[in-house]
Amino acid sequence: MRKLFLLATACGALQGCANLGVQPWEREVLARDDMQLDVNALDTAFDDHIYFSKEGTSGGRGFGGGGCGCN
Amino acid sequence: MANKDPGIGAAVAAATCSLLGTATPGVSVAADAEPKWDIESAFLYYGESDGRVKDLSLSALATRDFGDERKLGLDLSVDSLTGASPSGAIANSSAQTFTSPSGRDTYSTPAGEIPLDNTFLDTRFALNGSWSQPFARLYTVNAGLGFSSEYDYQHIGANFGLTRDFNQRNTTLSAALAYAQDTIKPVGGLPLPLAQMTDAVDDEQSPGNRGDNSDSKNVLDVLLGVTQVIGRHTLLRVNLSYSDSSGYLTDPYKILSVVDPVTGDLIGRTPAPGASGPTGVYRFESRPDSRRKEALYAELRHDFSGKVLQLGYRYSTDDWDVDSHTLESRLRLPIGGSSYFEPHVRYYQQTAASFYRYSLANGALPEFASADARLSEMSAVTMGLKYGHVNAGGNEWNTRLEFYRQTAKAPNEVLIGNQPGNTQMPDFDAVILQFGYHFKL
Numbered sequence: 135m136r137k138l139f140l141l142a143t144a145c146g147a148l149q150g151c152a153n154l155g156v157q158p159w160e161r162e163v164l165a166r167d168d169m170q171l172d173v174n175a176l177d178t179a180f181d182d183h184i185y186f187s188k189e190g191t192s193g194g195r196g197f198g199g200g201g202c203g204c205n
Numbered sequence: 206m207a208n209k210d211p212g213i214g215a216a217v218a219a220a221t222c223s224l225l226g227t228a229t230p231g232v233s234v235a236a237d238a239e240p241k242w243d244i245e246s247a248f249l250y251y252g253e254s255d256g257r258v259k260d261l262s263l264s265a266l267a268t269r270d271f272g273d274e275r276k277l278g279l280d281l282s283v284d285s286l287t288g289a290s291p292s293g294a295i296a297n298s299s300a301q302t303f304t305s306p307s308g309r310d311t312y313s314t315p316a317g318e319i320p321l322d323n324t325f326l327d328t329r330f331a332l333n334g335s336w337s338q339p340f341a342r343l344y345t346v347n348a349g350l351g352f353s354s355e356y357d358y359q360h361i362g363a364n365f366g367l368t369r370d371f372n373q374r375n376t377t378l379s380a381a382l383a384y385a386q387d388t389i390k391p392v393g394g395l396p397l398p399l400a401q402m403t404d405a406v407d408d409e410q411s412p413g414n415r416g417d418n419s420d421s422k423n424v425l426d427v428l429l430g431v432t433q434v435i436g437r438h439t440l441l442r443v444n445l446s447y448s449d450s451s452g453y454l455t456d457p458y459k460i461l462s463v464v465d466p467v468t469g470d471l472i473g474r475t476p477a478p479g480a481s482g483p484t485g486v487y488r489f490e491s492r493p494d495s496r497r498k499e500a501l502y503a504e505l506r507h508d509f510s511g512k513v514l515q516l517g518y519r520y521s522t523d524d525w526d527v528d529s530h531t532l533e534s535r536l537r538l539p540i541g542g543s544s545y546f547e548p549h550v551r552y553y554q555q556t557a558a559s560f561y562r563y564s565l566a567n568g569a570l571p572e573f574a575s576a577d578a579r580l581s582e583m584s585a586v587t588m589g590l591k592y593g594h595v596n597a598g599g600n601e602w603n604t605r606l607e608f609y610r611q612t613a614k615a616p617n618e619v620l621i622g623n624q625p626g627n628t629q630m631p632d633f634d635a636v637i638l639q640f641g642y643h644f645k646l
Binding site: 154155156157158160161162163164166168169171174175176177179180184185188189190191193194195196197202 | 245246247251262264266280329331358360364372373374375383426428434435437438440444446448498504506508513519521523527529531535537545579605611635641
C-alpha cells in the first residue's frame with residue numbers, strides 16, 4: 135500500500151514537473167558553477183566518509199559510502 | 206511561468222540556434238585552447254577530542270573532458286588514521302584491563318573512564334574511476350569502478366547509471382546501481398559471535414575464541430533520482446535509495462561489558478596464574494548478517510541575486526530499526542567578484558538499533574548485541590565556515606573549518622540495575638580543517 139502510494143505520488147509529481155522549468159535561454163543562473171549540484175564534490179566526499187564512519191546511517195545523496203573498516 | 210505560445214518559443218529557439226550556429230567556428234577554436242583536466246585537490250585534518258581518532262587525508266578528484274560531454278573521472282585518496290576508539294565496554298569504578306584485538310597484548314583503562322582501544326592505527330588508499338557519455342539523444346550513461354585497501358579491509362565496487370532528460374531538459378530522471386564486495390581480515394582473526402574475551406597469548410599460540418581469518422560482505426545499492434528545474438533560480442533534486450548489505454556486518458573490534466543482572470555492575474574476572482588478561486567479563490559483539498536500508502533525500506538549491514542557498518534533508522530507515530533524520534544547509538555568499546564565504550550547518554538524529562545494548566546481563570545471551578554507540582540513540586551537530594578565493598588564473602583555493610559534536614544516549618529499556626542516571630556514553634567533539642585547491646590543466 136505504501137509502495138503504491140509512493141508510486142502514485144511519483145507519477146503525480148512527474149506530471150506536475152512538465153509545467154515547471156525554464157526555456158533554454160533562461161538558464162544563465164542555473165548554468166553558474168555555484169548552482170551545480172556537485173559544486174562541493176570533494177567536501178561532500180570527505181563529509182560522507184566522516185559521517186559514514188561516525189553515524190549509524192549513510193548514503194542518500196549518492197551511494198551509501200563505505201569501502202572502509204572505519205572503527 | 207514560461208511563455209507557452211509555441212510560435213514565439215519556436216521562433217526564439219530558432220534564432221538562438223542560428224546565433225549559436227554562426228558562432229560555432231569561434232567556439233571551436235577557443236575549445237582547442239581550453240584546459241582538458243579539471244582537478245580538485247584537498248588536504249583534510251579530522252581530529253576528535255580527548256586523544257581519540259585523528260585522520261590526515263589527501264584527496265584529488267580529476268575530471269578529463271574529451272568533448273561532446275564524454276568525461277573521465279579519477280578520484281584518489283590516502284588516509285592516515287591514528288588514535289583511540291571506544292571499545293564498547295562501559296566505565297567501571299575500578300581500573301579495567303583488556304586483551305587487545307590481536308589477542309597478544311593487554312591495555313588498561315583508569316577507573317571511571319570509558320574504555321578506549323588505543324591500538325587503532327591504519328592507512329587507507331582508495332581509487333575510483335568513472336566514465337560518462339551521452340547515449341542517444343537525451344540519455345547519458347555512466348559507469349565506474351572503485352577500489353580501496355587498508356590493513357584489515359579491502360573493498361572493490363562497480364556502479365552503473367543512466368539518466369534521461371525530459372521537458373526541454375528541465376527534468377532529469379536517473380537510475381543507478383552499485384555493487385560492492387568487501388573483505389574483512391581483522392587483526393587476530395574473526396572473534397566468534399558473543400564469545401568471551403580471553404587472556405593474552407604469546408606469538409606461538411592462537412588467540413582464544415577466534416574463528417576464520419577473514420570474511421566478506423556484499424552491498425547492493427539502487428538509486429532512483431529526479432532533478433527538476435523549478436525556475437530560473439531554483440533547482441530541486443529528490444532521490445529514493447535502497448541498500449542491501451549481507452555477510453559479515455559485525456565490527457570485530459567492538460565488545461560488550463557483562464554485568465550483574467541485578468546491580469548492573471561489571472562482573473569481575475581474574476586472569477589465569479602467570480597470564481595477563483581481562484579483569485572483567487567482556488564479550489565480542491554480534492550483528493545480524495543482513496541489513497536493508499531505504500532512504501529519501503531531497504536537496505533544494507536557490508539563487509538570491511548571487512547568493513546561493515542549499516537545503517538538504519534525508520530520511521533513512523532500515524530493518525535494524527535505525528531511523529534517522531538529517532537536515533543540512535549551506536549558504537554561499539559572494540564577496541566582491543572573486544571570493545566567497547560559505548557557512549554550513551548540519552543536524553543529525555537517529556534511533557537505536559533493535560540489538561543495541563549498553564551492556565549484557567549475565568545469563569542467557571541474546572542472538573545479537575552491540576554496544577557500539579553508533580547504533581545507539583544519537584544526535585550530532587556540525588557548524589562550519591568555508592572561504593574560497595578565485596585567483597587571476599581562474600583557479601580557486603579554499604579552506605574550511607568545521608566543528609562536529611556527537612551526543613549519544615542509551616535507551617532506558619537497555620539499562621540494568623543502577624545504570625539509569627549513571628550511564629557514560631562516548632560523546633565527542635571533532636574539528637575538521639580542510640585546505641583545497643581547484644585548478645585546471
